[in-house]
Amino acid sequence: MNDLDPFKIFLELQLGLPRNGPGSRASTEAAFAMLPPLPEKPEIADLGCGQGASTFELLRLTGGRVTAVDLFEPFLDKLNARAEKEGVSEARLLPVRGDMEALSFDNEAFDLIWSEGAIYLLGFAHGLESWRRFVKPGGFVAVSECTWLTATPSPEARAFWDAAYPAMGTVASNCEALTRAGYELLGTHVLPEEDWWRDYYTPMRKRIAEMRATYGEAAEEVLANEETEIALFENNPGQYSYVFYVMRKRD
Numbered sequence: 001m002n003d004l005d006p007f008k009i010f011l012e013l014q015l016g017l018p019r020n021g022p023g024s025r026a027s028t029e030a031a032f033a034m035l036p037p038l039p040e041k042p043e044i045a046d047l048g049c050g051q052g053a054s055t056f057e058l059l060r061l062t063g064g065r066v067t068a069v070d071l072f073e074p075f076l077d078k079l080n081a082r083a084e085k086e087g088v089s090e091a092r093l094l095p096v097r098g099d100m101e102a103l104s105f106d107n108e109a110f111d112l113i114w115s116e117g118a119i120y121l122l123g124f125a126h127g128l129e130s131w132r133r134f135v136k137p138g139g140f141v142a143v144s145e146c147t148w149l150t151a152t153p154s155p156e157a158r159a160f161w162d163a164a165y166p167a168m169g170t171v172a173s174n175c176e177a178l179t180r181a182g183y184e185l186l187g188t189h190v191l192p193e194e195d196w197w198r199d200y201y202t203p204m205r206k207r208i209a210e211m212r213a214t215y216g217e218a219a220e221e222v223l224a225n226e227e228t229e230i231a232l233f234e235n236n237p238g239q240y241s242y243v244f245y246v247m248r249k250r251d
């Protein structure tokens with residue numbers, strides 16, 4: 001077997017995890033707590049929602065409706081299955097298959113745009129610029145973004161991220177970028193290391209072992225890449241993490 005599509009392997013790996021990027025209920029709550037009170041039934045978009053890790057938290061934290069957008073159907077299938085299991089009404093959750101770079105919502109449709117571990121796919125500044133028109137005047141955006149926490153990373157960490165995400169910023173550069181994109185910062189929250197391990201890297205390591213047993217060499221490249229990323233995080237504590245940026249749209 002040597003004809004496995006690397007993307008299919010990646011999807012299968014991701015779909016076996018409780019979430020598809022670092023994060024936790026506590027961190028979603030900490031970011032949400034930086035917002036002033038929202039309308040009673042806010043309109044919320046969760047962009048790059050995956051299987052809905054943050055979607056279901058937002059439904060719990062607000063009385064609003066969440067429009068959950070993802071490009072890939074298998075993630076939305078998992079989100080729909082969970083919604084059914086938890087008895088979430090159709091009035092509160094609207095799953096949408098769509099490209100977050102080419103959204104077709106009305107301008108000023110949302111009180112709040114939320115996005116965990118996904119804006120990097122568009123680039124931090126570009127994502128914020130292109131989503132701005134969908135936010136109501138004075139409305140809010142909260143995103144988590146992988147961010148350098150040190151100006152002097154190890155050569156190993158620098159080399160990895162220069163290849164994987166060369167535009168990765170620091171807290172200061174991202175704060176400048178969001179100001180330039182037309183927002184005012186309300187607060188930041190650095191995800192603790194535990195948010196990388198508990199529901200992401202620890203189950204991923206287990207899943208890598210299972211998939212290696214199933215697919216052998218045919219999946220090795222994808223699985224080895226993920227292992228490299230995990231080892232990098234383990235060996236370079238405190239050098240980078242996801243950071244929540246919570247902001248208000250300026251006039």
Ligand code: SAH
Pocket residue numbers: 019020021022023047048049050051052053054069070071072075098099100101115116117118121
């Ligand atoms: N927010 C989720 C998933 C983060 S992973 C969580 O924290 O668990 C990034 C997600 O973005 C994946 O679910 C992927 O399918 C989705 N995605 C990738 N490109 C996209 C695009 N162009 N438009 C919408 N979603 C996209």
